[in-house]
Every structure is written in structure tokens, then in C-alpha cells.
Amino acid sequence: MFDLDLWTEIVSALKKNRLRSFMTAFGVFWGIFMLIIMSGAGKALENGVLDGVKAFATNSAFFWTERTSVPHEGFQRGRRWNYETSDIDYIRENVKEVEYLSPRLFANNQSGNNTIRGERTGAFNVFGDYPDYFKIDRWTPVQGRLINEIDMLQERKVCNIGERVVEVMFEKDENPIGQYLKISGVYFQVVGVIHAETRINIGGGKKEETIIIPFTTMRKAYNYGNKVYFFSVTSKPGTKVSDLEEKLKVLLKDRHKIAPEDQQAIGSFNIEKEFVKFNALFLGIQGLTWIVGIGTLLAGVIGVSNIMLVIIKERTQEIGIQRAIGATPGTVIKHIVAESVFLTVMAGYIGLSLGVAVLEILNQILLKAEGEMFFRNPEVNLTMALSALAVLVVAGIIAGLIPAKRAVSIKPIDAIRDEG
Amino acid sequence: MIRLNNIHKSYVMGNSSLHVLKGIDLHIEQGDFVSIMGSSGSGKSTLLNILGMLDNYDNGSYHLSGNLIANMSEKRAAKLRNELVGFVFQSFNLISFKNAMENVALPLYYKGVPRKKRNLIAMEYLEKLGLKDWANHMPNEMSGGQKQRVAIARALISKPKIILADEPTGALDSATSYEVMDILREINDDGITVIIVTHEHDIAAMTRQIIRLNDGRIHEIIRNGELKNFQKSYIHGLETA
Numbered sequence: 001m002f003d004l005d006l007w008t009e010i011v012s013a014l015k016k017n018r019l020r021s022f023m024t025a026f027g028v029f030w031g032i033f034m035l036i037i038m039s040g041a042g043k044a045l046e047n048g049v050l051d052g053v054k055a056f057a058t059n060s061a062f063f064w065t066e067r068t069s070v071p072h073e074g075f076q077r078g079r080r081w082n083y084e085t086s087d088i089d090y091i092r093e094n095v096k097e098v099e100y101l102s103p104r105l106f107a108n109n110q111s112g113n114n115t116i117r118g119e120r121t122g123a124f125n126v127f128g129d130y131p132d133y134f135k136i137d138r139w140t141p142v143q144g145r146l147i148n149e150i151d152m153l154q155e156r157k158v159c160n161i162g163e164r165v166v167e168v169m170f171e172k173d174e175n176p177i178g179q180y181l182k183i184s185g186v187y188f189q190v191v192g193v194i195h196a197e198t199r200i201n202i203g204g205g206k207k208e209e210t211i212i213i214p215f216t217t218m219r220k221a222y223n224y225g226n227k228v229y230f231f232s233v234t235s236k237p238g239t240k241v242s243d244l245e246e247k248l249k250v251l252l253k254d255r256h257k258i259a260p261e262d263q264q265a266i267g268s269f270n271i272e273k274e275f276v277k278f279n280a281l282f283l284g285i286q287g288l289t290w291i292v293g294i295g296t297l298l299a300g301v302i303g304v305s306n307i308m309l310v311i312i313k314e315r316t317q318e319i320g321i322q323r324a325i326g327a328t329p330g331t332v333i334k335h336i337v338a339e340s341v342f343l344t345v346m347a348g349y350i351g352l353s354l355g356v357a358v359l360e361i362l363n364q365i366l367l368k369a370e371g372e373m374f375f376r377n378p379e380v381n382l383t384m385a386l387s388a389l390a391v392l393v394v395a396g397i398i399a400g401l402i403p404a405k406r407a408v409s410i411k412p413i414d415a416i417r418d419e420g
Numbered sequence: 421m422i423r424l425n426n427i428h429k430s431y432v433m434g435n436s437s438l439h440v441l442k443g444i445d446l447h448i449e450q451g452d453f454v455s456i457m458g459s460s461g462s463g464k465s466t467l468l469n470i471l472g473m474l475d476n477y478d479n480g481s482y483h484l485s486g487n488l489i490a491n492m493s494e495k496r497a498a499k500l501r502n503e504l505v506g507f508v509f510q511s512f513n514l515i516s517f518k519n520a521m522e523n524v525a526l527p528l529y530y531k532g533v534p535r536k537k538r539n540l541i542a543m544e545y546l547e548k549l550g551l552k553d554w555a556n557h558m559p560n561e562m563s564g565g566q567k568q569r570v571a572i573a574r575a576l577i578s579k580p581k582i583i584l585a586d587e588p589t590g591a592l593d594s595a596t597s598y599e600v601m602d603i604l605r606e607i608n609d610d611g612i613t614v615i616i617v618t619h620e621h622d623i624a625a626m627t628r629q630i631i632r633l634n635d636g637r638i639h640e641i642i643r644n645g646e647l648k649n650f651q652k653s654y655i656h657g658l659e660t661a
Contacts, residue, residue, distance in 0.1 A: 004535060012517045012518075013517070016517055317513070318515055318516075320513075321509075321513040321514075321515065322515075322526070322530075323494075323498060324472070324474060324501065324507045324513075325501070325502065325506075325507065325526060325527045325530065325574065325575075325578075326498055326499070326501055326502025326503075326527050326530040326531065326578065327498060327530050328494065328495045328498040328499070328530070329494045329495060329498070330495065331530060408494070411474070411475060412474045413469045413474040413475045416474070416509065416513060
């Protein structure tokens with residue numbers, strides 16, 4: 001029920017003390033404002049980081065080789081070694097937990113200008129990959145198509161190129177599809193321009209500057225023999241990739257005469273572990289946001305309660321009069337609590353709106369500033385906004401109830417006599 | 421109407437206790453116009469507060485309109501106050517941020533009368549007291565006499581059976597005081613019991629019964645013939661003034 005008198009009373013009481021009401025409300029306003037800003041910023045960081053990785057298969061692991069650190073079976077320590085194509089076949093056949101397996105070769109001269117087209121030259125990261133690789137680290141074709149199984153089987157000299165490669169090697173209005181690039185002395189036809197969906201970078205270099213050619217073509221064209229430099233696996237659903245990683249390490253050590261206790265020889269990395277770390281990090285940030293935010297909010301609420309106490313003290317006489325002419329304690333409490341709730345909720349609402357507005361402005365700025373941003377889509381979820389509002393209402397009630405109880409505990413006659 | 425039986429009241433202040441009322445027996449009929457006099461500290465205000473259910477007593481009994489007023493909840497006391505009693509205070513005690521009309525209408529707000537209706541009734545009472553043109557003025561824009569008239573209108577609006585006035589003329593000059601007393605007499609003529617506390621003899625002389633308190637006890641009750649003499653000696657000074 002809307003009670004006009006109640007509200008005129010509240011508004012006039014607050015108006016009478018503009019500065020005090022403002023300062024009080026500011027405490028709550030600031031609390032909720034900070035809560036929103038911090039949680040939005042935390043969320044933005046989370047979005048920024050997870051956006052860059054969410055298309056990545058979280059059940060994936062990666063393997064490369066390092067020099068051995070333990071002498072074994074007649075080999076000295078410090079031996080250089082490589083995986084072999086036979087490892088790939090062996091794993092495919094014998095390790096049932098593997099879902100996708102994609103071996104990779106790197107070009108041996110990654111640094112110099114390895115790509116030529118007419119008068120244009122460029123230094124790009126050239127990888128020989130299996131088509132399965134696109135299922136682990138997702139790329140989407142912007143133009144043309146991805147490298148496929150037939151390219152592999154026929155060892156076709158075709159390539160997928162990143163967006164930066166297009167910029168460097170082609171005119172602005174030129175269509176790269178069907179054109180040829182000379183990569184380390186061999187001509188490859190461009191069949192697709194590809195865009196990386198993730199910012200997880202395996203193998204170094206910028207993803208826009210990548211050229212991917214079929215694994216088999218690379219092996220043959222550049223004479224890699226049966227070497228494999230690197231491979232990626234994903235585990236089947238229901239298998240933890242960390243377990244698979246350990247299993248494969250043991251198996252590979254055995255196949256390449258590496259001491260089981262050698263911690264260095266096989267380099268590996270699994271995304272699952274990183275994700276767990278990420279999640280813990282964000283959970284931490286969120287938790288911190290809430291702790292700090294609620295702390296600030298609490299300070300605001302205590303401020304309101306304090307100010308309400310002062311107001312009540314000042315209005316003791318008025319409350320006494322009201323009770324002398326028939327106001328019940330319930331009515332008095334209702335007024336005071338409504339006043340407090342009004343103040344906190346108004347302040348909270350303004351803080352909430354302003355916080356959201358600031359985040360939105362930030363968002364607009366971020367949208368304009370494209371590129372490598374680890375800060376994306378600052379947002380506040382509705383649950384959080386609503387629960388903050390609920391906290392405010394409850395806090396307002398408590399902040400009002402304490403002084404209200406005090407107010408009605410004074411006898412009306414003492415209140416009227418109170419000349420201060 | 422009002423029946424007090426051996427009323428005792430003490431105020432406890434820290435370790436010492438101050439015995440203010442030491443057995444008051446009093447009987448006031450409906451329609452009486454009574455003043456309570458006494459030197460300061462004689463307990464007159466305390467008595468009025470007990471009569472108005474603003475304060476409670478320690479011993480004895482107090483019947484108001486047949487109700488025993490004892491150990492009541494605050495809520496019930498508030499309701500009875502609202503129904504039976506109207507208060508007029510020395511310092512007017514108007515709500516400073518409400519205009520005259522809203523101040524007068526306030527008791528009806530607590531009774532749950534809708535806004536429009538109670539403002540209409542408030543206007544009637546203001547008109548009766550000659551303050552119709554001041555309805556929209558705030559208390560700080562009015563003179564003491566006007567404020568007291570607003571306070572009286574506020575006391576009357578809930579149609580009480582008793583008006584309790586604590587030094588109603590204490591903050592007013594004598595001319596205004598008499599105006600206020602005239603109003604109170606008119607109210608009394610309508611059948612409402614009026615009880616005022618005062619220390620001014622000329623004011624007390626205008627009532628129909630004077631109760632003199634001394635040290636927490638009723639010292640004397642002046643009425644009828646004695647009252648005539650009392651009035652003669654005090655009203656005389658006024659008429660020449």
C-alpha cells in the first residue's frame with residue numbers, strides 16, 4: 001500500500017538535512033559502486049582470458065623433446081632425440097584413451113624471411129600439421145578451406161595462411177586463394193585463409209603469422225625423414241588428460257631408451273592443468289571482490305545506522321509528540337525503518353546504475369580498441385546485482401531497526417521534555 | 421470520569437530515588453475545568469503525565485472512563501491516548517516540517533483516516549480557531565498564540581473527552597494567554613473536561629476548580645465560594661491591565 005504521508009514524512013526529513021543525508025547515502029553508494037566496478041573488472045579479466053582459450057580443447061596435452069638428463073642404456077646424458085612417425089602409429093593403435101592425435105613439424109628456419117611471392121617477402125611460422133590439429137586448437141577458414149585428409153594422402157603442396165600473411169604477401173584487393181607462395185624454396189598453393197579462435201599459442205610466434213601445410217608434404221618436401229618434433233593429443237571423454245599425459249610419457253621414454261626417472265627429456269604441457277589454475281585464479285579474484293565489496297558496503301551500512309541514531313536523537317522530541325497524539329511504537333518504527341531503507345536503497349540503486357554505466361562506457365572503449373586485449377566484456381550478472389540489492393534492503397532494515405528500537409524505548413514524556 | 425486512588429510515583433536517578441507523588445486521591449467529573457497549581461517540584465507535571473498516560477505510576481490506581489490504566493502495552497496506551505486525550509504543551513510541540521493543517525490532521529493519520537478526509541476535518545477545526553488563512557503556513561511562520569491555537573486544534577481533532585494542557589500559556593504574553601484561556605473555556609463549554617497545569621494565579625483563576633499541590637500531596641482544592649475570593653483577588657489585576 002502506498003502511504004503518501006509516510007513518504008512525504010521521509011522525504012521531508014531527509015530534505016531537511018541535505019548534506020547529512022547525502023554523506024550517509026554516499027557511504028552506501030560508494031560501497032555498491034565499488035562492488036559493481038570490481039566485480040565487472042574481475043569478470044572482464046576472466047572473459048578476456050577465457051575468450052582466448054575457450055575454443056581450445058581443454059582435454060588436450062602437448063609433447064616435445066628436450067635433451068636427456070640421465071644416462072641410460074649406454075647413452076650419455078645430454079643426448080638430442082626426436083619422436084618418430086612410428087610412435088604416432090603405435091600410440092594410435094595401443095593407447096585407447098587417445099581421441100585425436102596430431103603430430104607436427106616446424107620449419108627449420110623460422111626466423112629469416114622464409115616466404116617469397118614476387119617482390120614480397122616475409123618471415124612466418126611454418127608448421128606441418130595433421131587436419132586433426134584443427135579439432136584441438138580451433139581455426140576457422142575466413143576464405144577457402146582447411147587442409148584435409150586428401151591433402152595429406154596425396155602430399156599436396158597446399159597451405160593455409162593466417163590473416164597477417166595475407167596482408168604482407170598480397171595486395172589489398174587481391175584474392176589469395178589459388179595463388180602460390182614460395183616457402184623455403186618450395187611453391188605452395190594457398191587453399192584457405194584461417195583465423196585462430198584461441199589465443200593459446202603452442203609453438204611460439206603470433207598466430208596471425210602462421211602458415212600451416214600438410215604434415216606429410218612437409219616431411220617429404222623438406223626431407224624430415226620419420227622425425228616428429230611435436231605432437232598434440234586429446235583424451236577421450238571420461239579420461240583425465242593428466243593421466244593420459246603420464247601414461248604417454250612412460251611409454252615414450254621406454255620406446256626411446258630414456259631413463260624412466262628422467263624428468264627433462266620429454267617436454268609436455270596439459271591444458272587441463274592450466275584451466276584448473278585459471279579457474280582457481282578467477283575464483284580468487286571473485287572472492288576478493290566480494291570480500292572487499294561487502295566490506296565497503298558494510299562500512300556504508302554502519303554509516304547509515306550511525307546517522308540514523310543521530311537523527312533519532314535529534315528527533316526524540318518529535319517522536320515523543322507523535323506518540324503523545326496517538327502514534328503507536330509500531331508506527332514510529334515503521335517510519336524510521338522506511339526512512340533508512342529508502343536512503344540505503346536509493347543510494348544503492350544509484351551506485352548500481354552508475355557502476356553499470358561506467359562498465360558500459362568501459363566496454364564501448366574496449367570494443368573500439370581492438371587487438372590483443374586481456375580485458376573483455378566487463379559485465380555484472382543479474383544475480384549479483386539482485387543479491388547486492390537484497391543485502392542493501394536487509395542492511396537498511398537493520399540500520400533503521402536499531403535506532404528505532406532505541407527511539408521507542410524512551411518514554412514519550414521524556415522524549416517531549418527533551419529540549420535539546 | 422477520572423478517579424485517582426492513592427497514587428505514588430518515584431523517579432529513580434542512579435542511587436537516589438525521588439518521591440514525587442506521595443499519595444494523590446482525586447476525582448474529576450466529566451465537564452470539569454480544573455487547574456493544577458503548585459510550586460515547581462510539587463509534582464504537578466508528573467500528575468498530568470500520569471493522567472495523560474504518558475507516564476506510569478508506582479502504586480495506587482487510576483481509572484479513566486471506567487478503564488483501569490495500569491501495565492498497559494505501549495500500543496494500547498497510544499490507542500487510548502488517541503481516543504480519549506488531547507494534549508496541549510507549553511512549547512506547542514508542533515512538528516516543524518509540517519504546515520498547520522498537516523499538524524492538526526496528524527492524530528487522524530494515526531487513526532487511519534484517509535488523507536483528503538482528515539485534511540478537510542483539520543480545516544474545519546482551524547476555522548473554528550480562526551486560523552483558516554494560516555492553514556498552509558509552517559509553524560515557524562506563526563506567532564506563539566497562533567501556534568498554541570494550532571496545537572489546541574490538533575488536540576481537539578480526535579474528539580477527546582479530556583484536554584490536558586501543560587502550562588499552555590507559559591510561553592505567551594498575557595493578552596494571548598487570555599485568548600487561549602477563552603478558547604479552552606469554550607471547549608469546556610462543549611462538555612470536554614479540561615485540565616491545565618499552571619503556576620500563574622490569574623490563569624488558574626479562570627478555571628472552575630483549583631487543585632493546589634504541595635510536596636507531592638494535594639494541599640487544598642479550591643472551589644465554589646473560596647474560588648470566588650480567589651478569582652476576585654487575581655482577576656482584579658488583570659482587568660486593570
